[in-house]
Amino acid sequence: MTGRARDDEGADAVDEAEQLIEVDGVEKVFTVRRRAGRLRRVREEVRAVDGISFRVARGEMVGYIGPNGAGKSTTIKMLTGILVPSGGRLRVAGIDPAQQRTRLARRIGVVFGQRTTLWWDLPLKDSYELVRRMYRIPDAAYRAHLERCVELLDLAPLLDVPVRQLSLGQRMRGDIAAALLPDPEVLYLDEPTIGLDVVSKAKVRGFLREVNAERGTTVLLTTHDLTDIEQLCRRVMVIDHGRLVYDGGLDGLRAAGGGERTLVVDLERELPPIEGVPGARTVRVDGPRQWLAFPASQSAAPLVAAVAAGYPLVDLSVREPDIESLIAELYAGGGMRADAAGAGGKDGRAL
Amino acid sequence: MWYAAVAAGSFRRYATYQMATVAGVFTNTVFGFIVAFTYLALWHERPHLGGYDQAQALTFVWTGQALLATAALMGGGLDELQERIRSGDIAVDLYRPADLQLWWLSADLGRAGLQLLGRGVVPMAVGALAFPLALPGDPLTWGCFLLSVLCGVVVSFALRYLVALASFWLLDGSGLALISGLAGMFFSGMLLPLRVFPGGLGEVAQLLPWAAVLQTPADVLVGALRGGALVRGLVFQAAWAVGLLALGRLVQSAATRKVVVHGG
Ligand SMILES: Nc1ncnc2c1ncn2[C@@H]1O[C@H](COP(=O)(O)OP(=O)(O)OP(=O)(O)O)[C@@H](O)[C@H]1O
Ligand SMILES: [Mg+2]
Numbered sequence: 363m364t365g366r367a368r369d370d371e372g373a374d375a376v377d378e379a380e381q382l383i384e385v386d387g388v389e390k391v392f393t394v395r396r397r398a399g400r401l402r403r404v405r406e407e408v409r410a411v412d413g414i415s416f417r418v419a420r421g422e423m424v425g426y427i428g429p430n431g432a433g434k435s436t437t438i439k440m441l442t443g444i445l446v447p448s449g450g451r452l453r454v455a456g457i458d459p460a461q462q463r464t465r466l467a468r469r470i471g472v473v474f475g476q477r478t479t480l481w482w483d484l485p486l487k488d489s490y491e492l493v494r495r496m497y498r499i500p501d502a503a504y505r506a507h508l509e510r511c512v513e514l515l516d517l518a519p520l521l522d523v524p525v526r527q528l529s530l531g532q533r534m535r536g537d538i539a540a541a542l543l544p545d546p547e548v549l550y551l552d553e554p555t556i557g558l559d560v561v562s563k564a565k566v567r568g569f570l571r572e573v574n575a576e577r578g579t580t581v582l583l584t585t586h587d588l589t590d591i592e593q594l595c596r597r598v599m600v601i602d603h604g605r606l607v608y609d610g611g612l613d614g615l616r617a618a619g620g621g622e623r624t625l626v627v628d629l630e631r632e633l634p635p636i637e638g639v640p641g642a643r644t645v646r647v648d649g650p651r652q653w654l655a656f657p658a659s660q661s662a663a664p665l666v667a668a669v670a671a672g673y674p675l676v677d678l679s680v681r682e683p684d685i686e687s688l689i690a691e692l693y694a695g696g697g698m699r700a701d702a703a704g705a706g707g708k709d710g711r712a713l
Numbered sequence: 714m715w716y717a718a719v720a721a722g723s724f725r726r727y728a729t730y731q732m733a734t735v736a737g738v739f740t741n742t743v744f745g746f747i748v749a750f751t752y753l754a755l756w757h758e759r760p761h762l763g764g765y766d767q768a769q770a771l772t773f774v775w776t777g778q779a780l781l782a783t784a785a786l787m788g789g790g791l792d793e794l795q796e797r798i799r800s801g802d803i804a805v806d807l808y809r810p811a812d813l814q815l816w817w818l819s820a821d822l823g824r825a826g827l828q829l830l831g832r833g834v835v836p837m838a839v840g841a842l843a844f845p846l847a848l849p850g851d852p853l854t855w856g857c858f859l860l861s862v863l864c865g866v867v868v869s870f871a872l873r874y875l876v877a878l879a880s881f882w883l884l885d886g887s888g889l890a891l892i893s894g895l896a897g898m899f900f901s902g903m904l905l906p907l908r909v910f911p912g913g914l915g916e917v918a919q920l921l922p923w924a925a926v927l928q929t930p931a932d933v934l935v936g937a938l939r940g941g942a943l944v945r946g947l948v949f950q951a952a953w954a955v956g957l958l959a960l961g962r963l964v965q966s967a968a969t970r971k972v973v974v975h976g977g
Contacts, residue, residue, distance in 0.1 A: 444804050444805075444807045472808055474805055479806070481726065483730075484722055484725060484726050488725070492715075495718045496811055
C-alpha cells in the first residue's frame with residue numbers, strides 16, 4: 363500500500379472555494395460530579411474540546427482522527443447543534459448550529475455509527491418514506507436519490523426487511539442512505555465503518571467517494587480505521603486531548619509523526635543482521651526474516667535495491683506505521699517536529 | 714402534516730406484534746369475565762351503586778377492558794422513548810427537523826388506534842354477547858365516546874410523556890413508571906368506577922387527570938353523562954390534555970437544554 367499522492371492543483375481549487383464549516387477557538391467543557399469520600403462530591407471540569415480551529419471548504423472530504431476520548435464525537439455534536447460550545451465561534455453554511463438547530467437540520471446529514479435513526483420494527487423502506495416526508499423531498503428527487511443509494515449500497519434486498527432483522531453492516535448502510543436521501547450539503551459521519559466487515563466497508567467507502575464526487579457533498583468523518591482515511595480523504599485532522607495536533611495531508615502526517623516505515627525481507631537462509639543499507643537500520647531478526655526501519659518520507663525502492671544487491675532476497679513487503687502509534691508519537695512529541703513539517707507538504711501545518 | 718406518517722408507521726409497527734395482540738385480547742377477555750362477575754355480585758347487594766344500574770356497571774367493566782391497552786392504563790407505549798433517553802440515542806433525535814413531543818404523540822396515537830381495533834373491539838363484543846350491556850343505540854353517542862377516548866389517550870400520553878422525560882434526571886425510571894402505572898389503574902376507575910369511591914376521595918379522584926383517561930369515556934358510553942354534563946366532561950378532558958401537554962413542553966425544553974449544554 364502506498365500513500366495517495368496529493369493532487370496539488372485540486373488542493374488549490376479547494377482553497378479558493380467557499381468555506382462551509384468555520385470553527386474558531388471552539389471549546390467544550392463538561393462539568394462532572396465525582397465522589398470524593400463518603401458524602402463529599404467534587405465538581406470537576408473535563409475539557410473535551412480545548413480550543414480548536416479549522417475550516418472545511420465546500421466539497422472537501424476530511425478525516426478526523428484521534429485516540430478514544432480525544433473529543434471527536436464532541437466536535438461533531440457541536441457541529442450538528444445538539445451540543446452547545448462552551449466557547450469559541452462555529453458556523454456551518456453561515457448558520458450557528460446551536461442557535462438554529464432545526465433550520466440547519468434540513469441541510470446536514472449525520473450518521474453516528476453506534477446509534478440508529480431507523481424505525482426498529484418496520485421495513486427499511488418505511489423509514490425512507492418518513493424521511494421523504496419529514497424533509498419534504500420532492501418526489502422526483504427522492505426517487506433519484508433512493509435509486510442511487512439502493513444501487514451503490516446494495517440495499518435492494520433489504521428494503522422490505524424490518525430494521526431489527528438487519529445485520530450491523532446492513533443497518534449501517536441503511537442509516538447512511540437515510541442521512542443522504544435529503545441530499546445534504548454536509549455529511550458528518552462518526553465511525554461509519556465501526557464493526558463492519560471488509561465487504562461492507564468497501565461498499566460504504568465507494569458510496570461516500572461517489573457522493574462526494576457526484577453531488578459535491580462535504581464530508582467530515584471520524585474513524586479508527588486508517589484505511590478509511592487513506593481511501594477517502596485528501597486531508598486529515600488529528601485531535602488529542604481536545605486539541606488539534608495535526609491538520610494536513612496524509613503523507614505529511616506520516617512524516618510529521620516521525621513515523622517510520624518498515625521493510626520486511628525474507629532471505630534464503632538465516633543471516634546476521636543486514637548492514638550497509640543507507641537510511642535504514644535493522645530492528646529485528648527472526649530466522650531468515652528481518653525487519654528494517656526507515657523514515658516514512660523516504661522511498662523504499664533504493665533500500666530494496668541495496669538489500670537485493672548484497673543479500674539472497676526471496677520476498678519482501680513494506681509496512682506503513684499504524685495510526686495509533688503515529689498519534690501516540692505526535693502527542694508524546696508535543697506536536698509536529700519542525701523538520702518533518704516541511705517534509706509533510708505545504709498544507710501540513712504544525713499546530 | 715407529515716406527523717400523520719409517524720402515526721401510520723406506529724400503527725403498522727404495532728400491527729406486526731400479532732402474538733402480543735392475540736395474547737392481549739385473551740387476557741382482557743378473561744379479566745373482563747372475572748371483574749364482570751365480581752360486579753354482578755356487588756351490584757346484586759348494592760343496586761345503583763355510584764348511580765349505575767347493573768347493565769351500566771357491566772358496560773363500564775368491558776369499556777375498561779377495551780381501553781386498557783388503548784389508553785395504556787398501566788403505563789407503557791413509550792418504552793422506546795425511555796430507552797432512547799437512557800442510552801443517549803435521544804441526542805440524535807434532536808437534530809432532525811421534528812418536534813419531539815409531536816413526534817411521540819403521533820406515534821402514540823398510531824399505537825392507540827391499532828390497539829383500539831386489535832384489543833378493544835373483540836373484548837367489547839364478547840362482553841356484549843355474554844352480558845346484557847347498556848350500549849348506546851344512536852351514532853351521536855358513539856361519536857362522542859370516540860372523541861372522549863381520543864382525549865383520554867392524549868391525556869394518558871401527556872402523563873406518560875412526563876414520566877418518560879423524568880429519565881433525563883433519574884438514573885432508573887422504572888420505579889416512577891411503576892408508581893404512575895398503579896396510580897393509573899386506581900385513579901382512572903379501572904378497578905372501580907370513581908363515582909363509587911366514598912366521600913371526599915371519590916370527589917377528588919374525579920378531578921384528577923387519570924379520571925379523564927377512562928372514567929369520562931366510560932361515563933359517556935354508559936350514558937351517565939348526557940347533554941350539558943357530557944360537554945363538561947369533554948371540556949374537563951381537553952383542559953387536562955392541554956395543561957399536561959404544555960407542562961410536557963416545559964419539561965422537554967429543560968431536558969433539551971440539559972442535553973445540549975451538559976451533554977445529557
Ligand atoms: N456528556 C458528557 N459529560 C462529561 N464528559 C463527557 C461527556 N461527553 C464526553 N465527555 C468526555 O469528553 C471527552 C471526549 O469525548 P468524545 O466522545 O468526544 O471522544 P471521542 O474522540 O469521540 O472518542 P472515541 O474514539 O472513544 O469515540 C472524553 O474524555 C469524555 O469522557
Ligand atoms: Mg466518539
